Amino acid sequence: MDLLFVADPIESFKTHKDSTFAMMREAARRGHRLIVCEPSDLVWVRGHRVVARRARTLALTGREQADWFEVLAEGECILAETGAVLMRKDPPFDAEYIYATHLLQQAEREGARVFNRPAALRDHPEKLAILEFPELIGPTLVTRQPEAIRAFHAEHHDIILKPLDGMGGMGIFRVGPDGMNLGSIIETLTDDGATTIMVQRFLPEIAQGDKRILLIGGMPVPFALARIPQGGEVRGNLAAGGRGVAQPLSRRDRELAEHLGPILAARGLLLVGLDVIGECVTEINVTSPTCFQEITQQTGFDVAAMFVDALEAALRDREA
Known part of the structure; x- marks a missing residue:
C-alpha cells in the first residue's frame, strides 16, 4: 500500500527521536511504500484532483544519519490514489496549516483517506481544544485583554502565559506572586492586544x-x-x-x-x-x-x- 506522508522537510528529521520516522520504518517493514511531500507541494486545479506536485518515493537505508533515505522516484502523486495520507506537519498552527487542511479535505471528497482527518485538525487547535472539557483542566483564561490577565494573576498569584500557536515550549512564561515583568510579558505575547493568548494557573x-x-x-x-x-x-x-x-x-x-x-x-x-x-x-x-x-x-x-x-x-x- 502507498502511504503519503505530508511533513516538514525530511532532511531536517532527527531520526533518533522522530516519531514520523518511526512510523515510516514500521510501515516499510510491513511492505508499505513510502511517499513524502511537504504542504507547499499540494496543488488543486479546477476540474482536477488534489496532487502533490513534488512527491518523492523513498527507500530506507537502515542508517539513522543524514543518509537515512534514498529517493527512488520523484513526480506528481494524486492523493486519492494512495492507500492513505498522513498529515504530519509540525506546528505552528497558522494560516498556511489551515489552508493545507482545506486542500486535504478536498482530497478526501475525491476519495483520499487522510489521518488525522483535516476537519478534525481544524476543529482541535492544540491549546484551545481543552476548553471543551473544563472538568478535566485547571483554571484557564483565553484572552488578549491585559486587564483580564491581570485579574487572573491577582486571583491565582502564580501563572503560566503562552502563545496559542507555539510548540516545544516556545514563548512560555511563568509569573509568580510578585508579578515581576507581567506587563512586559503581556505586551510581548499579545503584541499590545492584537494577539490572543492562553493563561493558566501554575501547576506545581x-x-x-x-x-x-x-x-x-x-x-x-x-x-x-x-x-x-x-x-x-x-x-x-x-x-x-x-x-x-x-x-x-x-x-x-x-x-x-x-x-x-x-x-x-x-x-x-x-x-x-x-x-x-x-x-x-x-x-x-x-x-x-x-x-x-x-x-x-x-x-x-x-x-x-x-x-x-x-x-x-x-x-x-x-x-x-
Missing part, C-alpha cells in the same frame, strides 16, 4: 513531569513520557531541555485517556497526544504528536507498531 506538579499520553485509535499507549524540567526551567518540553522518563500510566492518566480517547477517535483523530500535569489536561495535541521513540526505547513497548496496526484497521473499516 510540573516538578514530576509534563506527561505525554498517546492515544492511538482511541486507546492509550500503556506508558506515558514524563518530561521533567531541568536546571531551573519551568518547561518540561524535550525541545526546551526537559528530561523524558517513560512510566506506566497512573490511575488518573488512564481515567483521562479512557474518557477522551473514544470521543476524539470518533471525530477522526487516529493519533492524539494528551499533555497532563498532575490531575489536569493542559493540551490536546493532534497535529504531529511525538514521543514514540522515547517510550519504545525505555520500555520496549513498540508504539510505532501499535500506530500502524491502528492505521491498517482504520483503512479496513473504511473499506467495509
